[in-house]
Amino acid sequence: METLSPREWLRGLPKCELHLHLEGTIVPETLVQLSARNDAEPLTLEAARTLYVYENFLGFLMAFKAVSERLQTPADYELITYEMIHRLAEQGVKHAEVYISVGIILRFKTQITVEEMMAAVERGRMRGEADFGTTVLWIFDAVRHFGPEEAAVVFTKAAQLKAQYPSIVGIGIGGDEARGPASDFKHIYEEAKANGLHLTVHAGENVPASSIWAAINIGAERLGHALTAVDDPELLDILAERQIPLELNVTSNLRTGCCSSIDKHPVRHYFERGLMITLNSDDPPMFGADLLDEYETVQREFEFTNEQMREIAANSVEASFLQPTRKIKLLQAVEQYR
Ligand SMILES: [Zn+2]
Known part of the structure; x- marks a missing residue:
């Protein structure tokens, strides 16, 4: 029997992507297309590529904003959604839960x-799902350093639009944790929960573990990054005990400088301690790695067996906000994969 390369085996492994930003899936080639449509002086491909080169976390946030600002028309949103689903399907991703930076749209986009936007991404989603088979659910993301009042507007939109678009399943806060502590969002998280939305929080990416405690205290069902939990044994015990899913992003943490080198990343340590870890790509072209690259890198660098990678893929299904029937089907597909 022909043996697959590790990469091809991982490509065939059914998996979900749970931490992916729609605006962060735009490759430079697509950015040039968007710029030709929308900028008075269109970007060259070289200039577009330069935008993706930055030196620190704030530089990354600026790059993200620059890309996001070039998304202007409904057609732009439809295009990037369709292209995202195409690329996910090519990596063997069966389902993705995707953050939309609604906080950015509300603050900066007048047009x-x-x-x-929602009608457009839904058109892209339905075409993409029909053509490639990968499903997508949406999470409305607020910018925490814009404060809880602006986040409240984002979450209210999510609750209102959810009636029309059941693909909107949750809310989250991203951005600069140091300037937007989770505790400020407690009340509006309670409201979002009462409105039937799932709760996610980016937590412990570039600030101490207290930020992760704060996220748990406002009811986070999934934690984005949770990198600094490694410094807090008591927190690790709680995460293991409650099996709170962690949306880990190894390559992202390295590229933003939040983690100084790959051997210092706690992914293996978390796994050994029984934490419910998932692997994710965050903003693939900005970090030079999609989810398949992420699976490949993590397996190689941390010497996970195929059986362990299967367990991590199963975690991604279990931690998703999919309906139980679909979860069971996907879990069976993961188990049966050889
Ligand atoms: Zn993120």
Whole structure:
């Protein structure tokens, strides 16, 4: 029997991507297309590539903003959604839960409403799902350093639009943790939960573990990054005991400088301690790695067996916000994969 390369085996492994930003999936080639449509002086491919080169976390946030600002029309949103699903399917991703930076749209985009954006990404999603088979659910992301009042507007939009678009399943806060402590969002997280939305929080990416405690205290069902939990044994015990899913992003942490080198990343340590870890790509072209690259890198660098990678893929299904029937089907597919 022909043996697959590790990469091809991982490609065939059914898996979910749970931490992916729609605006962070735009490759430089697509950015050039968007710029030709929308900029008075269109970007060259070289200039577009330069935007993806930055030196620190704030530089990354600036790059993210620069890309996000070039998304203007409904057609732009439809295009990037469709292209994202195409690329996910090519990596063997069966389902993805995707953050949309609604906080950025509300603050900076005067030419498109959240309603128009939503109708457009839904057109892209339905075409993409039909053509490639990978499903997508949406999470409305607020920018924490814009404060809880602006986040409240984002979460209210999510609750309102959810009736029309059941693909909206949750809310989250991203951005600069140091300037937007989770505790400030407790009340609006309670409201979002009461409105039937799932709760996620980016926590412990570039600030101490207290930020992760704060996220748990406002009811986070999934934690984005949770990198600094490694410094807090008591927190690790809680995460293991409660099996709170962690949306880990190894390559992202290295590229933003939040983790100084790959051997210092706690992914293996978390796994050994029985934490419920998932692997994710965050903003693939900005970090030079999609989810398949991420699986390949983590397996190689941390010497996970195929059986362990299967367990991590199963975690991604279990930690998703999918309906139980679909979860069971996907879990069976993971178990049966050889
Ligand atoms: Zn993120």
